[in-house]
Amino acid sequence: xxxxxxxxxxxxxxxxxxxxxxxxxxxxxxxxxxxxxxxxxxxxxxxxxxxxxxxxxxxxxxxxxxxxxxxxxxxxxxxxxxxxxxxxxxxxxxxxxxxxxxxxxxxxxxxxxxxxxxxxxxxxxxxxxxxxxxxxxxxxxxxxxxxxxxxxxxxxxxxxxxxxxxxxxxxxxxxxxxxxxxxxxxxxxxxxxxxxxxxxxxxxxxxxxxxxxxxxxxxxxxxxxxxxxxxxxxxxxxxxxxxxxxxxxxxxxxxxxxxxxxxxxxxxxxxxxxxxxxxxxxxxxxxxxxxxxxxxxxxxx
Amino acid sequence: xxxxxxxxxxxxxxxxxxxxxxxxxxxxxxxxxxxxxxxxxxxxxxxxxxxxxxxxxxxxxxxxxxxxxxxxxxxxxxxxxxxxxxxxxxxxxxxxxxxxxxxxxxxxxxxxxxxxxxxxxxxxxxxxxxxxxxxxxxxxxxxxxxxxxxxxxxxxxxxxxxxxxxxxxxxxxxxxxxxxxxxxxxxxxxxxxxxxxxxxxxxxxxxxxxxxxxxxxxxxxxxxxxxxxxxxxxxxxxxxxxxxxxxxxxxxxxxxxxxxxxxxxxxxxxxxxxxxxxxxxxxxxxxxxxxxxxxxxxxxxxxxxxxxxxxxxxxxxxxxxxxxxxxxxxxxxxxxxxxxxxxxxxxxxxxxxxxxxxxxxxxxxxxxxxxxxxxxxxxxxxxxxxxxxxxxxxxxxxxxx
Numbered sequence: 001x002x003x004x005x006x007x008x009x010x011x012x013x014x015x016x017x018x019x020x021x022x023x024x025x026x027x028x029x030x031x032x033x034x035x036x037x038x039x040x041x042x043x044x045x046x047x048x049x050x051x052x053x054x055x056x057x058x059x060x061x062x063x064x065x066x067x068x069x070x071x072x073x074x075x076x077x078x079x080x081x082x083x084x085x086x087x088x089x090x091x092x093x094x095x096x097x098x099x100x101x102x103x104x105x106x107x108x109x110x111x112x113x114x115x116x117x118x119x120x121x122x123x124x125x126x127x128x129x130x131x132x133x134x135x136x137x138x139x140x141x142x143x144x145x146x147x148x149x150x151x152x153x154x155x156x157x158x159x160x161x162x163x164x165x166x167x168x169x170x171x172x173x174x175x176x177x178x179x180x181x182x183x184x185x186x187x188x189x190x191x192x193x194x195x196x197x198x199x200x201x202x203x204x205x206x207x208x209x210x211x212x213x214x215x216x217x218x219x220x221x222x223x224x225x226x227x228x229x230x231x232x233x234x235x236x237x238x239x240x241x242x243x244x245x246x247x248x249x250x251x252x253x254x255x256x257x258x259x260x261x262x263x264x265x266x267x268x269x270x271x272x273x274x275x276x277x278x279x280x281x282x283x284x285x286x287x288x289x290x291x292x293x294x295x296x297x298x299x300x301x
Numbered sequence: 302x303x304x305x306x307x308x309x310x311x312x313x314x315x316x317x318x319x320x321x322x323x324x325x326x327x328x329x330x331x332x333x334x335x336x337x338x339x340x341x342x343x344x345x346x347x348x349x350x351x352x353x354x355x356x357x358x359x360x361x362x363x364x365x366x367x368x369x370x371x372x373x374x375x376x377x378x379x380x381x382x383x384x385x386x387x388x389x390x391x392x393x394x395x396x397x398x399x400x401x402x403x404x405x406x407x408x409x410x411x412x413x414x415x416x417x418x419x420x421x422x423x424x425x426x427x428x429x430x431x432x433x434x435x436x437x438x439x440x441x442x443x444x445x446x447x448x449x450x451x452x453x454x455x456x457x458x459x460x461x462x463x464x465x466x467x468x469x470x471x472x473x474x475x476x477x478x479x480x481x482x483x484x485x486x487x488x489x490x491x492x493x494x495x496x497x498x499x500x501x502x503x504x505x506x507x508x509x510x511x512x513x514x515x516x517x518x519x520x521x522x523x524x525x526x527x528x529x530x531x532x533x534x535x536x537x538x539x540x541x542x543x544x545x546x547x548x549x550x551x552x553x554x555x556x557x558x559x560x561x562x563x564x565x566x567x568x569x570x571x572x573x574x575x576x577x578x579x580x581x582x583x584x585x586x587x588x589x590x591x592x593x594x595x596x597x598x599x600x601x602x603x604x605x606x607x608x609x610x611x612x613x614x615x616x617x618x619x620x621x622x623x624x625x626x627x628x629x630x631x632x633x634x635x636x637x638x639x640x641x642x643x644x645x646x647x648x649x650x651x652x653x654x655x656x657x658x659x660x661x662x663x664x665x666x667x668x669x670x671x672x673x674x675x676x677x678x679x680x681x682x683x684x685x686x687x688x689x690x691x692x693x694x695x696x697x698x699x700x701x702x
Binding site for chain 1: 314318319425443444446448459568582585586
């Protein structure tokens with residue numbers, strides 16, 4: 001692994017300019033930027049990450065082709081959301097794909113990246129080299145979390161980009177009919193698609209924090225990834241029981257699909273804002289738990 | 302960070318750090334617990350009024366235009382699947398038995414609005430006088446719009462991209478009444494819900510002013526409406542009436558045992574005149590439009606005869622006020638609305654009786670389908686008694702012991 005070298009290459013010049021004693025505190029911003037950059041390079045240079053993004057990009061193509069082949073079938077309201085609109089306007093493939101990818105595919109890829117972030121380093125024995133660098137554990141954790149958020153955005157955008165390309169290739173584009181029956185132009189609709197992508201990426205923030213926390217608990221990357229993904233599935237199963245009505249508003253998956261409310265004519269923000277508030281709550285709780293665990297943990301590998 | 306410079310005391314440090322997430326959880330929990338409590342605690346001080354003045358103000362409110370978001374939360378104790386099936390049966394012949402909620406084929410308003418009677422729903426409402434209304438039902442990833450503009454009524458379902466278009470051949474006033482019929486099947490606004498209860502006669506109902514409240518940022522009086530008669534399953538109806546213009550902002554129905562049955566309230570409201578464009582609805586591109594004359598629609602509704610508040614032929618009302626009981630013969634077409642030849646008083650069809658038996662529990666004289674509010678007694682000889690009353694009242698009405 002080259003992350004320790006990359007990190008040192010990034011931090012050494014700034015560390016040298018700062019005073020030796022105050023070095024870890026004085027160069028916070030620049031040091032964090034270097035650490036974050038090295039994390040980003042590490043994440044996105046991996047074949048695994050590129051493969052995950054590739055799988056996410058294939059999904060809209062698959063849906064688009066299936067809808068195109070079955071184009072005669074009035075599905076009678078069955079099937080994934082927005083499917084009735086896709087044949088009218090290719091842009092709706094974006095929303096269909098996101099609605100399909102959000103419950104399973106997106107959290108799975110995020111769980112892999114977030115779950116592996118600390119535990120994977122520990123397993124391969126590179127974590128201690130990272131900690132030798134004058135970066136500090138808190139800052140390393142923050143960099144890992146930020147890189148995880150960037151991956152969420154990249155994953156969402158790869159779905160959106162593939163869906164726009166497929167939709168434009170297979171179906172007509174043009175004026176878009178919103179869920180409230182109003183019609184807006186293609187440009188405004190594209191803006192909404194970008195907004196929706198941002199909201200979807202932000203809804204995964206809570207999961208990144210959870211994955212990071214699980215990752216600090218174990219020294220095995222596979223175990224952390226599996227636990228995170230299993231947790232996502234378990235929570236979604238809990239979310240489907242009517243008997244658990246009382247706790248469901250606090251499950252982090254509960255309002256994931258609220259992005260559809262942005263596709264109405266007066267945008268209906270209530271659920272979206274509740275979702276984002278809940279995500280920031282999860283980030284605060286599990287982020288601080290990850291910090292408590294990681295900053296006091298013995299690094300043995 | 303700085304901790305590398307301190308003497309290493311792992312156990313104490315761990316204990317201190319664990320306190321941080323615990324503290325975050327504690328702060329979050331208190332915040333979640335306290336914020337609604339603080340918000341609902343603020344009862345504004347308003348000049349006192351009598352109940353009569355307030356009812357008159359609410360019923361005579363001349364506010365013509367408003368828009369806002371309405372939260373409907375109903376817990377009638379009826380399984381959602383049953384409502385879904387019922388909605389399907391009311392609709393244009395869609396086969397019942399699917400999951401209630403999303404993905405039904407028809408854009409028929411009655412079918413959609415029946416869903417409001419189970420679970421929680423959010424509606425966007427815009428009203429501009431008696432001739433122009435728009436109601437948007439916000440589904441998970443779908444929407445359903447009902448737009449009434451003068452001579453025209455549009456209903457559109459985004460999940461199927463199907464639309465229903467009603468046009469009135471005659472005058473708008475006459476049409477307006479018909480067009481609103483599907484809207485009153487389920488209470489889509491606090492106004493509609495309030496009218497159901499405030500119109501009751503003084504002989505059977507006690508109405509008192511019971512404090513004030515803030516609803517959707519508006520100062521409001523609280524009316525408490527209670528049945529004087531015993532035997533009703535409804536315990537109390539609380540209506541919040543806007544202090545300025547008399548618009549009912551919230552209606553809360555409690556059952557006799559104190560449980561919340563129906564809660565319709567504005568979560569945000571504006572009394573500004575909505576943009577005229579709001580009511581200017583055209584069928585979206587590619588929508589499958591079903592054209593219907595308002596007459597045909599009314600006639601068809603008559604035939605189906607299953608809308609909750611429509612009285613089909615052969616049904617009559619026993620008793621009055623809160624303990625009124627709807628009685629009649631079991632219609633043959635309960636399960637399959639396609640069969641229209643139910644005017645002939647044929648003996649109880651096997652499937653309908655079996656259906657009722659399967660749902661209900663056996664009591665003296667028949668089987669009883671019991672929900673939180675509505676009770677239905679189907680006697681062994683095929684008569685049906687229904688009402689928001691206790692089973693004893695139904696049995697008395699049916700003459701069985």
